Amino acid sequence: MSHRLPPLNGLRAFEASARHLSFKTAARELGVTPGAVSQQVKNLEGTLGVNLFRRLPRGLLLTEVGSAYLPELSRAFRIISKSTEAVAPALTNRKLQIGVSEKLSQYLPANWPKCCVDLLSHVTRPIKANDPELVRSGEIDGLLLLERIHTRGLSNEAVASICDQGTDRNIFFVCSIGLAGCSQSRALVSSLVDTFSEPVANASFADNERD
Template sequence: MTYALPPLNALRAFEAAARHLSFKLAAHELHVTPAAVGQQVKALEARLGVQLFERLHKQLILTAAGQAYLPGVSEGFRHIAEATSQLKPEGVVLLQLGVHASFDLRRLDLAAFRSAHAEIGLRVLQPAGLHELVEGKVDLLIARSLGHHPGYRCDRVTEGTGLGDWLIAPEGTVDCPEIVSFREWLRTVMDERARASRRPRLVGGVGS
């Protein structure tokens, strides 16, 4: 069966813009420019022959057609995501972790995570950045100096006020069990290391 579908990139642009009611925030989520999102939406409107948004001064509003179209598009993406997840091997949930190039993986005892969570098949891609996360090549990302990114949950990995490392995952998947397990494990590891670094050290005895 052949499906008459608009380009998927145009549908992604519409769905993100409709959720945020902002081309700018949609662009941040999709890692493109606001102009690119606007062009994709305009092309989609031309293809469908209907106006999906009212473009007011500093405001974006869904038209009646846009409101009617959004639930089906969002549901379609959800079905695709679910069908993709069902392709994973039975009994093992694959978790793709992206890591920025300068992060020293020796800081993490990933073997300990794999031992504690045998039901999760952890794979690591390094180097990786936001592009790989947006494209779905990784499920979550340890990134440098990205404390806020619309459409994503960002958790601080390291303490301090510097640039630091952040664990980033799409808001739509942050509650997936495998991502929750890794986030909690990573938080425990880093908390233990922080406490250990603050413990006083004995540097010598004091004579009486």
């Protein structure tokens, strides 16, 4: 029996937006721009012929239809998610969701991490982020910054260095202790080292930054 299905990516966009009641935050979760989410949801509404959200100037409200739809979709996605985990334990070698600071992203190659051999099998495309709370909350797995910041309880290592307007600056990798040194982290770190070609000397550097 074949299924009648609306556009699946639109559903995913809707599900995330509805959980956050925000295209903006949904976009961050999905790793795309808010405009993309807005378009996906709009397209979904178009094919369904109903409105799922009421758009407010500062956010979203679910319509009645939307709130009837959401839990079902969440359930379906949860089934997919769980059964996928069960079926492909290889995914526990899952890709890490990485955050990169605005500043640092200017120094990364245009379509990093795609440009690094094999790196995309270890990390997803990064979102813009500065906040280690995102790591604590599990929203992202790791964070790359140009400054050392206050990260009690999190691993925070200088992993490479770049030259910014004549002065050397370190790249710091923030992640949970448990993730430090896992294969994905190692792949990430060594790709950064390669990219910026000069491995960081070991003990000196890490401390010339403010919090």
